[in-house]
Amino acid sequence: MKNLLVAPYILPLSVTAALIIIIIIIYFLGRKREPKYTVKESLITKTEYEYYKIFISYFGDDYIILPQVNLAAVIDKVGEGYRSELFRNADFGVFDYNYKPILLIEINDNTHFRKDRRLRDEKVDKICKKAKLPLVTFWTKDGIDNRRIYKTLSKYL
Numbered sequence: 001m002k003n004l005l006v007a008p009y010i011l012p013l014s015v016t017a018a019l020i021i022i023i024i025i026i027y028f029l030g031r032k033r034e035p036k037y038t039v040k041e042s043l044i045t046k047t048e049y050e051y052y053k054i055f056i057s058y059f060g061d062d063y064i065i066l067p068q069v070n071l072a073a074v075i076d077k078v079g080e081g082y083r084s085e086l087f088r089n090a091d092f093g094v095f096d097y098n099y100k101p102i103l104l105i106e107i108n109d110n111t112h113f114r115k116d117r118r119l120r121d122e123k124v125d126k127i128c129k130k131a132k133l134p135l136v137t138f139w140t141k142d143g144i145d146n147r148r149i150y151k152t153l154s155k156y157l
Contacts, residue, residue: 043067048091048107050144055092055105058150059157063102069093071124074101075131088124090135094157103134103156110141 044052044067055065072086074093090104106124111117121137128135134156138149 044091047109047140051105051107051138051149052092054144054146054149055094055153059094059153063157064095064097064099066093066095067091069101069104071104071127074104075127075133085123085127088120090124094153101133103136103153104128105153106135106137108137108139112139 042049048067052065052067059065069090069092070086071088071090072083075086077083077086091107092105094102094105096102106121108121112121125135136152136156138152142148
């Protein structure tokens with residue numbers, strides 16, 4: 001007889017426990033997770049560093065060459081619209097010793113064939129042309145050719 005008295009409570013308790021577990025699971029799955037922040041190994045990639053060594057070897061005594069130059073740091077926008085379009089980086093910036101921008105350099109790999117990257121590159125190119133700041137692009141698919149790099153940059157430096 002005692003078993004019959006306990007049995008009516010087991011089912012409602014089981015259902016309640018299951019609902020609580022489901023609610024907890026839904027809560028944790030739906031909750032926004034805090035992003036993780038980690039320090040990168042380097043400011044530039046290994047490929048960018050190989051190009052950088054060439055830039056420095058040819059032009060390092062005459063110019064300042066800085067990696068990861070934000071467009072907003074070297075270009076002002078006057079007029080309508082948001083400045084957010086300037087919050088893009090060029091791989092390198094070349095400056096005189098008064099820190100006047102001379103040109104920007106992009107090192108493009110195969111990811112720049114993606115539509116989103118092409119649109120970004122076109123926008124950066126358009127902004128640089130409007131600002132009259134040369135933008136030189138080297139493609140990793142062409143390999144690192146010291147003479148070609150020197151010849152290309154010599155047109156501007």
